[in-house]
Amino acid sequence: MKVIKKDGRTQKFDLDKIKTSIYRASDDAEQPLNESDIDNIAGDIETNIKDLKKDSVNSYVIQELVVDQLEKSGFNVLAKYYNLGNLE
Template sequence: MKVIKRDGRLQDFNLSKIKTSISRASDDAGQPLNIADIDNLAEDIWDSIEKYQKDPIAFNIIHEIVLGELEKWGFSLVAKYYNQGKLE
């Protein structure tokens, strides 16, 4: 699967980048998630991305999916910090 980046480039989808971003956001939020939580979140994120059935898929759609899954799992503060990372 390919991702359309902000600058229009195509890049291979990499779930480990999302996991790293979630981990960093959780650390920044002062609510570090354990590996099992991050892996379970990543699995749900991947399932949601696959259900979207777009290839290539735009980065902002992936971003919204990640935010939605974080909220669904009750990690609202982590979602806030994840979203702030997009702006930096």
């Protein structure tokens, strides 16, 4: 699957980039997550992306899916920090 970046470039989907972003947001929010939590959340996000059944996905869609999954998992503050970090 390809990701369409904000500037129009495309690149291969990389779940590790989502994990890294969640980890950084958890640090910024001062709500550290352990690796297992991040893996579980990222796995759910990956499933949601695959359920879209598309060859390419806009990065904005991925961002929304990440925020939604963080909120569903009870990490509302972390979701806010993740969203802020990806708007810069």
